[in-house]
Amino acid sequence: MKKDIVNATLLWIVLSILGWILVLNWNIFPPALAREARIVDDAFNLLTVLAVPVFTFVVAILIYAAFRFRSPGGLEDGPPIQDTGRILTAWLVVTIALAGGILINPGFVGMSEVRGEGGADVVIGVTGQRWSWTISYPNGVDVTSYTGELVLPVDQRIQFDITSLDPDVIHSFWIPAFRIKKDAVPGRITQMFITPTETGTFAEDPNVRVQCAELCGQGHAQMSMKVRVVEQAEFDAYLDEILAEGG
Amino acid sequence: MWPLIRGTLSGIVGYMVGALIATLTTTSTFSGEFALVLGFVFGLLGWLFGIGMWNAWGREWVGLTPKTEKAEGWRRYLRFNTDHKVIGAQYLVTMLIVFLLAGLVAMAMRAELASPGQNLFTADVYNKVMSMHGILMIAVAVAGILGAFGNYLVPLMIGADDMAFPRINALGYWMVPPVAIALLAAPLVGSFDAGWTAYPPLSVLNGDGQVLFNVAVIAFGLSSILGGLNIVATVITMRAPGMTWSKLPIFVWAAFAASILSLTVTQFFAASLIMILLDRIAGTTWFGAPGGGTALLYEHVFWFYSHPAVYIMVLPGMGVILEIISHFSRKPLFAYKAVVVSFLSIAGIGSVVWAHHMFTSGMAQNLEGPFMALTEAVSIPTGVIFLAAVGTLWRGKLWFQTPLLLAFFWIFQFLIGGITGVFLADFVTDLSLHDTYFVVAHFHYTIVGGSIFALMAGTFYWFPKVTGRMYNEKLGKIFATWFFVFFQLTFIPLFWVGLNGMNRRVATYQDNLGGVNRFASMMAMIMGLSFVLFVVNLLWSAKFGPVAPANPWNARTLEWQVSSPPPEHNFPSPPSVDGGPYDYGVVGAPTHLREVADPVG
Numbered sequence: 001m002k003k004d005i006v007n008a009t010l011l012w013i014v015l016s017i018l019g020w021i022l023v024l025n026w027n028i029f030p031p032a033l034a035r036e037a038r039i040v041d042d043a044f045n046l047l048t049v050l051a052v053p054v055f056t057f058v059v060a061i062l063i064y065a066a067f068r069f070r071s072p073g074g075l076e077d078g079p080p081i082q083d084t085g086r087i088l089t090a091w092l093v094v095t096i097a098l099a100g101g102i103l104i105n106p107g108f109v110g111m112s113e114v115r116g117e118g119g120a121d122v123v124i125g126v127t128g129q130r131w132s133w134t135i136s137y138p139n140g141v142d143v144t145s146y147t148g149e150l151v152l153p154v155d156q157r158i159q160f161d162i163t164s165l166d167p168d169v170i171h172s173f174w175i176p177a178f179r180i181k182k183d184a185v186p187g188r189i190t191q192m193f194i195t196p197t198e199t200g201t202f203a204e205d206p207n208v209r210v211q212c213a214e215l216c217g218q219g220h221a222q223m224s225m226k227v228r229v230v231e232q233a234e235f236d237a238y239l240d241e242i243l244a245e246g247g
Numbered sequence: 248m249w250p251l252i253r254g255t256l257s258g259i260v261g262y263m264v265g266a267l268i269a270t271l272t273t274t275s276t277f278s279g280e281f282a283l284v285l286g287f288v289f290g291l292l293g294w295l296f297g298i299g300m301w302n303a304w305g306r307e308w309v310g311l312t313p314k315t316e317k318a319e320g321w322r323r324y325l326r327f328n329t330d331h332k333v334i335g336a337q338y339l340v341t342m343l344i345v346f347l348l349a350g351l352v353a354m355a356m357r358a359e360l361a362s363p364g365q366n367l368f369t370a371d372v373y374n375k376v377m378s379m380h381g382i383l384m385i386a387v388a389v390a391g392i393l394g395a396f397g398n399y400l401v402p403l404m405i406g407a408d409d410m411a412f413p414r415i416n417a418l419g420y421w422m423v424p425p426v427a428i429a430l431l432a433a434p435l436v437g438s439f440d441a442g443w444t445a446y447p448p449l450s451v452l453n454g455d456g457q458v459l460f461n462v463a464v465i466a467f468g469l470s471s472i473l474g475g476l477n478i479v480a481t482v483i484t485m486r487a488p489g490m491t492w493s494k495l496p497i498f499v500w501a502a503f504a505a506s507i508l509s510l511t512v513t514q515f516f517a518a519s520l521i522m523i524l525l526d527r528i529a530g531t532t533w534f535g536a537p538g539g540g541t542a543l544l545y546e547h548v549f550w551f552y553s554h555p556a557v558y559i560m561v562l563p564g565m566g567v568i569l570e571i572i573s574h575f576s577r578k579p580l581f582a583y584k585a586v587v588v589s590f591l592s593i594a595g596i597g598s599v600v601w602a603h604h605m606f607t608s609g610m611a612q613n614l615e616g617p618f619m620a621l622t623e624a625v626s627i628p629t630g631v632i633f634l635a636a637v638g639t640l641w642r643g644k645l646w647f648q649t650p651l652l653l654a655f656f657w658i659f660q661f662l663i664g665g666i667t668g669v670f671l672a673d674f675v676t677d678l679s680l681h682d683t684y685f686v687v688a689h690f691h692y693t694i695v696g697g698s699i700f701a702l703m704a705g706t707f708y709w710f711p712k713v714t715g716r717m718y719n720e721k722l723g724k725i726f727a728t729w730f731f732v733f734f735q736l737t738f739i740p741l742f743w744v745g746l747n748g749m750n751r752r753v754a755t756y757q758d759n760l761g762g763v764n765r766f767a768s769m770m771a772m773i774m775g776l777s778f779v780l781f782v783v784n785l786l787w788s789a790k791f792g793p794v795a796p797a798n799p800w801n802a803r804t805l806e807w808q809v810s811s812p813p814p815e816h817n818f819p820s821p822p823s824v825d826g827g828p829y830d831y832g833v834v835g836a837p838t839h840l841r842e843v844a845d846p847v848g
Contacts, residue, residue, distance in 0.1 A: 004642065030747050043675045051666045058662050061637040062655055069576075071644035074801045077832030078578035078643040088582050088634065095630040099623045102669065107619055110675035115612075162609075166536045169449040172607060172682060176748035179679035183608045185543065186448060187536025190609035206757040207748040213607075213682040215442050217449060218371035221753035 008064040015056035023048045030207040033229055034178040035195040039113050041179070043106035050102065114180065116193055120159035124152075128164045128171030128184035131219025133210055139239045141246045145225035148242075150175075150210055152227065153235035154199050160192045172214035175227055176207035183214055202226035250316065250326040254298030258425065261293020262286040278436060280458045281528050287462040291425050298421050299327025304414050327421060329413035332813065334420050335399025336713060339706065341423055342391040346699070347778060349383035352376060354775045357737075359754055361768035363761045373754035374440035375456075381443035382430060382460065386467060388698045389556060390423070390474070392563035393509070396705050397478050397502045399713065403806035403813060404496045406487025406822040406840075411480035419473040422466055429463035442752060444553070447534035447545050451526045458527065461520040468513045471559075475509030478502050487805075489824035489841060496804050496828045497573070497580055497587075501566025504590040505559045512598060516552035519545050546608055550601035558597040560694055561661075562590060564701030565632050568654045571708055572636055574802040575651035576643025579829040586635045589628035596625050606677045615674055622672035629665055633658070648800075649723030653704035656731040660696025664689060667742070682752075685745030688738045695734065703727070703781070710785065711795030715811045718788040726780040733774035740767045804828045808840045 029041050069078075125136030133145040143149075152158060162173050164184040173192065174181030177200065182192040202208045212223035230238070266277055266286035275281035296305060302314040316326055323330075324337055355376055359367045368376060398416060402409055410416045433439055437454025450457050482495070482503045495503075522545070525531040532538025534545050573580040580586065602610060602618040636658050645651065667689040670676045680686060710718045740763045749756045749764075756764070798807040803826075809818060823841045830836035 001642065028743060028746055037679075040675055040679045043673060044670065044679075047670055047673060047676065051669070055662060055666055058633055058637060058658065061640065062658060065637075065640040065643070065645060066647075066655065069640065069643050069645045070647060071577075072646055074575065074577065074644075074646040074648075076577065076644045078576055080579050080830070080832040080834075081581065081638075081642065082579060083582040083585070083638070087638065088585050088631075091630065091634045092627070095627050099626050102673065103620055103623050106675055107623070107673055108616065110673070111616065111619070114675050114678065167448060167452075169452065170446055170542055174682075174750070181607050181678060181681065185536075185541075185609055187541065188543075188609060206759055209748075211748070211750055213750045215374070215444075215446070215449065215752040217440065217453070218369070218374060220374070221370055221750075221755045 004064070004068065007068075008060055011064055012053075012057055012060035015060055016053045019052035019056055020049065023052060031177055031198075031200060031205050032179070033196055033198045033200045033208065035116075035197050036114055036193075037177065037179040038197075039110055043110045046106050047102060050098065054098070116157070116195075119157070120193060121156040122153060123159045123161060126160050126162045126173050126184065128162075128173065128212065128216075128223070129168045130217050131212070131223040133173075133212075133223070133225045135225075137239055137242065139243050141239070141242045143242060145210070145223070149202070149226040149228055151235060151238045152194075152196050152229050153232045154196050154229050156232065157193060157195045160194065162190045162192060163188060169216045170214050171212045171216050171223065174211050174213040175209065176211060177205065177209075177227070181213050196229045199229045199231065201228045248322075248325060250297075250299050254294045254421075257297030258290045258294030262290030264293075265289030275528075278455075280455055283436065283455065283458045284462055284524060284528065287425070287429060287459070287466075291422065291466055294425055295418065295421055300414075300418060300421070303327050303329070303417070327417050329409070329417045330815065331398050331402050331410045331413065331416060332713075332817075334416050335395050335397075337420050338390060338394030338398060338423075339396075339713070341420075341427075342387050342395060342702075343706075345383055345427060346387045346391070346702075347782070349380050349387065350775055350778065352380040352383070354772060356380060357768040357771040360756075361765050363756055363758045363764075365755055368754060370754045371440065374442075374752065375434065375438040377752055378439050378442050378460075379430070379433075382464065384694070385443050385556070386426070387702075388560035388694050389471060389509075390467075391702045392567060392698060392705060393478070393502060393505055393559070394420070394474060395702075396498070396567065396709065397474070397506070397563065400709065400806055401478055401481055401499055401502055402485065403809070403817055404499050404804055405482065405485060405490050406805055406818065406824060407481065407485035408816045408818065410477050411484055412477050415473050416477050419470040419477070422470040426463045426467045426470070429459045429466075433457075433459040433463075444549065445520070445523065446549075447523055447526065447542055450523050451534060458524065461524050465517045465520050468517045471509045472513045475506035475511075475513070478506035479510055482506075487822045487824055491824075493584070494824060494827050494839075496570060497583065498563070498566035498570045500587050500590055501562045501564075501569075504594045505562040508555045508559050508562075508594050508598070512552045512555045514552075515548050516556075519548040519552075522548075543605075543608060543610060546605050547602065547610075550604045551598075554601040554604065555594070555598050557690075557693065558593055561697040562593060564657070564661075564698045565590070567701040567705040567708075568657045569632070569635055569639070570804075571650045571654045571704055572639050573829045573831070574800055574804075575646045575648065575654070576639050577646070577831045578639050578643045579827070579831060579833065580635060581638030581641075582631065582635050583829070585631050589631040592628040593625060596621060596628070600625060603672055603677070606674055607681050619672060619674045623669065626665065626669060626672075633662065633665075646800075648707075649718070649720060649727055650704045650708035652724055652727045653700055653707065656727065657696060657700040657704060660692050660700060660731075660734070664693030664696045667692065680745065682750055683745035684741045684749045684751055687751050688741040688745060691738050691741075700731075703730070706785070708800070709806075710788070711799050712806055712811050712813070714789045714792070715795055716788055716790075716792035717795045717799065718792060719784050722780055722784040726777055726784065729777040729780065730774060733770050733777065736770035737767050737774055740764075740770075803830065803839045805840055 127134040166186040171184040210225040266282040269282040269285040433456035438456035439460040441450040522533040532540040825841035826837035
């Protein structure tokens with residue numbers, strides 16, 4: 001019996017080490033072009049590292065049991081091990097500690113980080129409608145996803161005021177390279193704050209795009225818009241350019 | 248066949264009457280939305296009365312003697328039959344057929360998704376196909392285990408001769424065929440393309456088929472409520488002498504907890520769908536902003552049912568799996584009492600976590616923290632289920648028949664479903680993962696892993712009891728392994744595409760994800776093929792398999808102490824219960840079924 005516990009524990013440790021080697025070396029995320037994207041990826045990685053031993057614990061017992069505890073025929077009874085309460089208590093202590101731990105970090109810590117400080121450097125309006133996006137730049141010019149792209153300045157805290165045409169349906173404003181998203185709801189204005197930290201374009205990576213993430217009808221999949229994150233000077237030049245075109 | 252024909256005819260007449268009333272009293276055309284609604288309501292009533300509710304029940308209401316229409320053999324399955332075993336078998340066969348159908352629809356979806364552009368369908372048709380797959384599979388997951396095994400086994404396991412309300416039970420089952428027909432007929436009137444979640448305003452603005460979706464799902468919900476009511480009442484009132492609450496087989500506890508949920512939260516889904524119908528037909532504006540409504544209202548009411556619905560699907564699955572693990576490890580169920588507390592806690596906490604589906608919806612910010620905390624709290628009772636499973640397996644005498652193999656697979660998959668669920672419960676990671684393929688992969692691990700694999704495991708485990716014949720063990724194991732392996736190969740890649748910018752419910756996606764999607768599609772097709780083995784095995788074995796003994800697994804619970812299949816009223820004489828259901832290896836433990844002393848001797 002002792003031997004079983006030792007062997008299964010060894011198996012658990014080996015599997016956990018293999019799992020950690022895997023998750024600490026993988027790079028499964030697309031480019032992260034914003035402060036918020038890094039917060040999300042860090043939270044994801046932390047949860048993965050914590051998930052490894054939980055996953056391997058159960059898997060180790062499954063594998064060990066499948067190979068060591070066989071007895072075909074259903075005739076022989078196993079030892080009637082009853083729960084004495086100690087194992088259950090230990091299990092509850094560990095699971096409550098884990099759940100409580102992740103609730104604090106990345107839970108509440110991440111929530112507060114991703115919300116960030118109040119205020120914004122730039123305010124940009126976003127209106128969804130079936131099946132296009134309209135971007136309202138601070139200089140009062142509107143650009144739609146049919147003809148234009150979403151150009152954003154790097155290292156500025158941007159406030160998106162998001163809504164959907166009214167009447168229309170719910171859309172969701174999502175830029176995969178920034179990770180986070182917010183729904184566009186008819187009759188309401190929702191807000192999302194993003195600070196791009198690196199320049200990038202859709203041509204470099206298809207995740208640098210706006211994508212509707214809430215089912216909105218037949219054009220849903222193609223309700224997207226190219227995004228370009230540029231230096232501040234280039235952003236100012238872009239605003240002047242669209243103002244000249246619009247005027 | 249006569250009751251079926253009679254039901255169909257009176258159903259059609261009912262439909263005509265309803266549609267005609269709508270056409271004559273309103274501006275609706277005969278195929279208009281209001282006519283569809285009223286036609287369905289009258290058609291459903293006509294069908295139910297015709298199939299046998301009038302003869303078996305309605306006649307009593309007007310002072311006539313009810314008539315029971317007896318039949319033998321396969322014919323007893325095709326009529327209003329109040330025997331819980333017949334109803335369980337009806338549910339099992341119906342749900343497996345719907346499952347296979349919805350699985351075929353999934354294959355069509357994966358064919359479309361095998362490469363980035365539009366291939367098989369237009370984007371519009373894809374949305375409709377996807378919505379059909381979604382709602383059919385939800386129905387299977389909700390009513391598969393609970394409808395089939397809940398009805399068949401709960402009375403047997405607690406030593407009762409039937410359910411508490413046999414006629415309500417038959418009524419609940421016979422509501423299912425019109426639901427299926429309405430859903431499958433929706434493409435005739437424009438189909439529904441708003442997914443199974445049917446978020447307005449989309450579901451208020453789309454084609455007429457949405458109306459059929461709504462009435463069908465409301466009727467299905469009523470069937471689910473009646474089923475829940477029946478199981479709750481049966482467990483409370485029908486237990487045999489000696490069958491105390493602490494001796495209930497764990498599947499009965501699981502069905503009980505899930506039934507409390509069906510009984511109490513299904514109404515919210517129905518209410519939200521009725522509000523959509525009123526917005527469409529009567530011009531109310533629950534969800535239309537110009538009229539003072541808000542789309543967020545729907546999300547709250549809808550998820551108030553639809554998150555607990557996950558536990559209606561998964562709790563019975565947990566019950567089936569723990570049942571199988573104890574009998575095939577030949578050990579007492581580890582931490583039985585903690586499992587019972589966990590089932591009830593999952594049902595309770597699970598009812599107050601719904602808004603974690605709404606972290607990106609723009610709901611009030613102060614709701615985000617509490618709903619994250621409550622959602623993560625569900626992981627604690629869920630963890631106890633895993634403790635019970637591995638604790639029971641530990642040092643057991645494992646008999647690796649198909650049910651136990653599927654139980655192992657279940658644990659592995661539900662583990663992945665549970666762990667990835669934490670990533671969606673976490674506020675920050677959910678902002679990224681919400682509405683992406685990560686969610687699709689997650690809920691397939693949870694629902695297929697947690698409910699469908701248990702449905703399969705239970706089907707093999709109780710197959711000898713239901714049919715009186717043994718299934719083919721080798722084919723069973725090949726099927727189980729095949730299904731399991733290709734399930735992983737299909738859905739693990741979908742976690743990755745979700746992380747890499749693929750959102751859900753799309754017919755087309757970015758070119759860079761084409762390779763991985765093609766791989767997932769190919770694996771999905773091979774996974775789908777495994778069901779040929781499943782169907783062949785069960786059909787062939789039901790007819791030609793070796794005759795099953797009463798207790799082929801040498802298990803202690805009551806259903807195995809009667810013949811296979813059980814006699815009409817289950818127990819030759821009223822049973823009473825002595826020892827626990829899982830006292831394997833306990834020295835001196837009395838049998839679970841007490842030998843009834845001969846009253847004369």
